[in-house]
Amino acid sequence: MSAAAQSRNRRGEGERLRDALLTAAADLLSEDPDIDHLSVRTITARAGVTHTAMYLHFADKQALIEAMKTACFAELTQALTDAVHDVPDDPVAGLRAAGEAYLRFGAARPGHYAVMFHSARAGVADTPDTVRSAGMRAFHQLVDLAAAVVGEADAHDAATNMWLALHGRITIRRSMPWFPMSDDITYVREQVNALTQRRPRTAPVTHE
Amino acid sequence: MSAAAQSRNRRGEGERLRDALLTAAADLLSEDPDIDHLSVRTITARAGVTHTAMYLHFADKQALIEAMKTACFAELTQALTDAVHDVPDDPVAGLRAAGEAYLRFGAARPGHYAVMFHSARAGVADTPDTVRSAGMRAFHQLVDLAAAVVGEADAHDAATNMWLALHGRITIRRSMPWFPMSDDITYVREQVNALTQRRPRTAPVTHE
């Protein structure tokens, strides 16, 4: 197990270590989904370098994790794209496929999923734009599908509702695995139904 | 600020330190909702004892956190009870009040909320029954309210759906505060609507 111990990169290729560290971290997270067990030392060791080598490419551990976030979001986006791709042209079916793929991703890669939604940098310094847009790219897949079902105007809110429902399910499954829940497919279907049947959004503004 | 530095408890009253540690931890969590910043050292210091004194009452840090979980769940249960209490006898209104109170709790006490849903003990040793039932007690408030709306048979599933939607919202708000979302009240109303309008659950068992 482990340590590719690559011998020192050549002159122009220092960036290679950056990728090596990211994939090392991703590998470790696949083996142990608990994000607290992911230390700078184990990551760098797995990549075959000493711990402080990380600081050549990342400002700190948090920066590395943020880089992982964008990578994980990209992976999720791909998973959703794939799932929707091999499905007939029915928008509702596409939405279901996406929802199921989302739940599958969360269950199959719990560590990666946890990284994506790990609390933002405490306080001041906000989430970098790269992370934000990577997240948004994944989310907009749902929005586009929803638009084909409920129309452009309601798409964002509808997709948000569905997303929050899916996310809630994955996180509860993780923190309370003993909690009894129906199967994923039924759940997704319910969510899609709720989406199609919801009132056309309280007009301009609340009234009752 | 801090350190009640209580001078050594008397013979029978060793249990007092246990409570002192729990409230110290809760206080610290109110001041800084980031659970990683909650260390054994800071907790014990706040309680006015040395770090290893914690091990007189808790097997390890995880055990202390699990004790906090039950306390936090109790607090949440109370918050829901209160919210439902001062509302007319309309079950739907009660459900809305509970949902809004839930969201309020998550927003007002982010640290406490995070503790409750912090991932279970890795691998083997499962969540203690005390924590489980404390969580269930909170959840059953929703179930009871839902029962008055959709009937006993569907109550559990309906409450689960609503709960997951609320939970998803709180956690996303925390990890992606920049994500645009509608206001809480509208959201809760939508969830309650979805709950009342949903199809009566796919018969006894899946069929198609």
Next chain:
DNA sequence: AGACTAGGTTGACAGTGTAAATGTACGCTG
């Protein structure tokens, strides 16, 4: 040949969780 510097390492520091050994004063029994 020699300097420059990109790419990494060494060593140290404060902070973390936990275990083992040690202390201290209360309350009981003789």
Next chain:
DNA sequence: CAGCGTACATTTACACTGTCAACCTAGTCT
């Protein structure tokens, strides 16, 4: 009243964490 057991707590130590400053090392360019 003397003395002992033990409930309550501290001291000390260890392996591990993230991060900083100083150092080395070899490829490239003049």
